[in-house]
Amino acid sequence: MLEDHKRxxxxxxxxxxxxxxFAGKVVLDVGTGSGILAIFAAKAGAKKVYxxxxxxxxxxxxxxxxxxxxxxxxxxxxxxxxxVELPQKVDIIIxxxxxxxxxxxxxxxxxxxxxxxxxxxxxxxxxxxxxMYMAPIRTNASYHRSSELDNAMExxxxxxxxxxxxxxxxxxxxxxxxKKEQADYYLQTSAWCDVNPGQLMGPPVxxxxxxxxxxxxxxxxxxxxxxFNMKFNAEGDAEAFVGFFDVTFAGSTENPADxxxxxxxxxxxxxxxxxxxQCFFLCPPxxxxxxxxxxxxxxxxxxxxxxxxxxxxxxxxxxVSGGGGVRGQQRVxxxxxx
Amino acid sequence: MLEDHKRxxxxxxxxxxxxxxFAGKVVLDVGTGSGILAIFAAKAGAKKVYxxxxxxxxxxxxxxxxxxxxxxxxxxxxxxxxxVELPQKVDIIIxxxxxxxxxxxxxxxxxxxxxxxxxxxxxxxxxxxxxMYMAPIRTNASYHRSSELDNAMExxxxxxxxxxxxxxxxxxxxxxxxKKEQADYYLQTSAWCDVNPGQLMGPPVxxxxxxxxxxxxxxxxxxxxxxFNMKFNAEGDAEAFVGFFDVTFAGSTENPADxxxxxxxxxxxxxxxxxxxQCFFLCPPxxxxxxxxxxxxxxxxxxxxxxxxxxxxxxxxxxVSGGGGVRGQQRVxxxxxx
Numbered sequence: 001m002l003e004d005h006k007r008x009x010x011x012x013x014x015x016x017x018x019x020x021x022f023a024g025k026v027v028l029d030v031g032t033g034s035g036i037l038a039i040f041a042a043k044a045g046a047k048k049v050y051x052x053x054x055x056x057x058x059x060x061x062x063x064x065x066x067x068x069x070x071x072x073x074x075x076x077x078x079x080x081x082x083x084v085e086l087p088q089k090v091d092i093i094i095x096x097x098x099x100x101x102x103x104x105x106x107x108x109x110x111x112x113x114x115x116x117x118x119x120x121x122x123x124x125x126x127x128x129x130x131x132m133y134m135a136p137i138r139t140n141a142s143y144h145r146s147s148e149l150d151n152a153m154e155x156x157x158x159x160x161x162x163x164x165x166x167x168x169x170x171x172x173x174x175x176x177x178x179k180k181e182q183a184d185y186y187l188q189t190s191a192w193c194d195v196n197p198g199q200l201m202g203p204p205v206x207x208x209x210x211x212x213x214x215x216x217x218x219x220x221x222x223x224x225x226x227x228f229n230m231k232f233n234a235e236g237d238a239e240a241f242v243g244f245f246d247v248t249f250a251g252s253t254e255n256p257a258d259x260x261x262x263x264x265x266x267x268x269x270x271x272x273x274x275x276x277x278q279c280f281f282l283c284p285p286x287x288x289x290x291x292x293x294x295x296x297x298x299x300x301x302x303x304x305x306x307x308x309x310x311x312x313x314x315x316x317x318x319x320v321s322g323g324g325g326v327r328g329q330q331r332v333x334x335x336x337x338x
Numbered sequence: 339m340l341e342d343h344k345r346x347x348x349x350x351x352x353x354x355x356x357x358x359x360f361a362g363k364v365v366l367d368v369g370t371g372s373g374i375l376a377i378f379a380a381k382a383g384a385k386k387v388y389x390x391x392x393x394x395x396x397x398x399x400x401x402x403x404x405x406x407x408x409x410x411x412x413x414x415x416x417x418x419x420x421x422v423e424l425p426q427k428v429d430i431i432i433x434x435x436x437x438x439x440x441x442x443x444x445x446x447x448x449x450x451x452x453x454x455x456x457x458x459x460x461x462x463x464x465x466x467x468x469x470m471y472m473a474p475i476r477t478n479a480s481y482h483r484s485s486e487l488d489n490a491m492e493x494x495x496x497x498x499x500x501x502x503x504x505x506x507x508x509x510x511x512x513x514x515x516x517k518k519e520q521a522d523y524y525l526q527t528s529a530w531c532d533v534n535p536g537q538l539m540g541p542p543v544x545x546x547x548x549x550x551x552x553x554x555x556x557x558x559x560x561x562x563x564x565x566f567n568m569k570f571n572a573e574g575d576a577e578a579f580v581g582f583f584d585v586t587f588a589g590s591t592e593n594p595a596d597x598x599x600x601x602x603x604x605x606x607x608x609x610x611x612x613x614x615x616q617c618f619f620l621c622p623p624x625x626x627x628x629x630x631x632x633x634x635x636x637x638x639x640x641x642x643x644x645x646x647x648x649x650x651x652x653x654x655x656x657x658v659s660g661g662g663g664v665r666g667q668q669r670v671x672x673x674x675x676x
Binding site (some may be wrong): 009172175 | 377510511
């Protein structure tokens, strides 16, 4: 993921453009991986960096840090942050914990736990804030997905016919189960996408903002609920929602960054970060949208019970005209982020 | 996997062409999945079938069995075979446990355990025997894999150059580790393939045979060692070994099948089963082979320590002429079956 220069560059800039904040400070890098963020912090002037990594990548981080001659500044600790002990509180925590649509993977839990355990009062977080966005978009992928589902069900029909003919076994009792599985996959599973800004049918709405300095693990674990309006500035059919996030490296109130840096994963004609955006397909699309229409949305996202690193999204939405008249019935779409 | 008619058809034939063996018998299906093999056994005349399934697929099996009106004959039991109890010994165990190259997934352990626990003396296994084969083949994939590795290392060189230029971080200390990871992936990881018989450079050699009625779990868990010769009947470059298996449904000595059925996964111009074959790439190829040459092989396969369902293969081989003269140095190739 180091190849993602928008990502790596944002972390680099957040460090080296804020040397006054890092100079002489004690820094903790949660989930250091190759050690790159710890190296950036050291290059920005940190006097000590604890680089914690749960996996055997810690060995590569050590080698890389030694090769930069930074082994006296950076201490690599192999272990899970939940059980690691440090000899002192830290001034800054830096971490790259963001998953698809910000929260997939649930890595933020560990960073907040490290914050509560190791960050001195007034200490800074890099990044310190996160925002989540959604917008309606045009995309042919929604039609493709519907027709792939149709193809799958055609295949099933042929298959059950063969099974009856060849082996005298009637599989049609499983048709509903099969169709549900296929529909979950083709219609209700969100997908990584690299949306071009030209696909947007309205301005992205920031529907959730996290102050990472104050949010609690319990708040992060609770269902994320939000009511918001998506305004259209284009007419036609809305075939999907695009979801994405940005994070800001602003330090803390007591120790603000001199040059706050923003890492955005918004649709960008120059190409996506490795996070891309998440595409939530509307099957069927919301059709016949006018330019001044508004989609009133009631959003809820929870961790999946079968795998807490994955998410389940429910979006209730009603199309209303700019003047306020309801133009369609409320719809409820459900999605899985795999 | 029911769509694989070579597989499903072999099990179907093994049952219905041996009605005299199944009529009035008690059968156990280990890992029944959708319940299809239990249904075949019931259709072949079994008076009672225990269909054991560890996963929630058991619910679908129940529905499918009910839809065939076979719920009085077939009893679906959700649980792992290791902890299931049956009220009686069984006459026949049927199971579809085979993984890629026969033993990947290590599902045979459970079937042998069920055999020792539940099969009455003289009872029959379907399948009852298994054989493993290898042969040298022509394939362009070996060259593609080598050039993909070259591309990956070119990409790495460019990437490390960028990291140095943009962020003043020297990653070259990780080059050897990266190259080893990439070489493992591109050159030493075997791949699913659908080999055409025309690619064979010599007749497949059966290098291992299992009598499933007598082999023990300990024997299956121990390293599989075999010394054998692959004879060439074509000249040119041997670019890979193809590995595959077959199983025979022959019942037991005391209760032999009237019509033994063979399910083979050998290269077949009409297309592969879902197992395909495993392709072990020779990078570089064994070049300049003559028609009467022989490859003396010393084969060893073990379960991987990091995941006992996956396998590690080592093949020492020396090319000798038909007359016995050594034509090349011994080579040692190592492969992972992922």
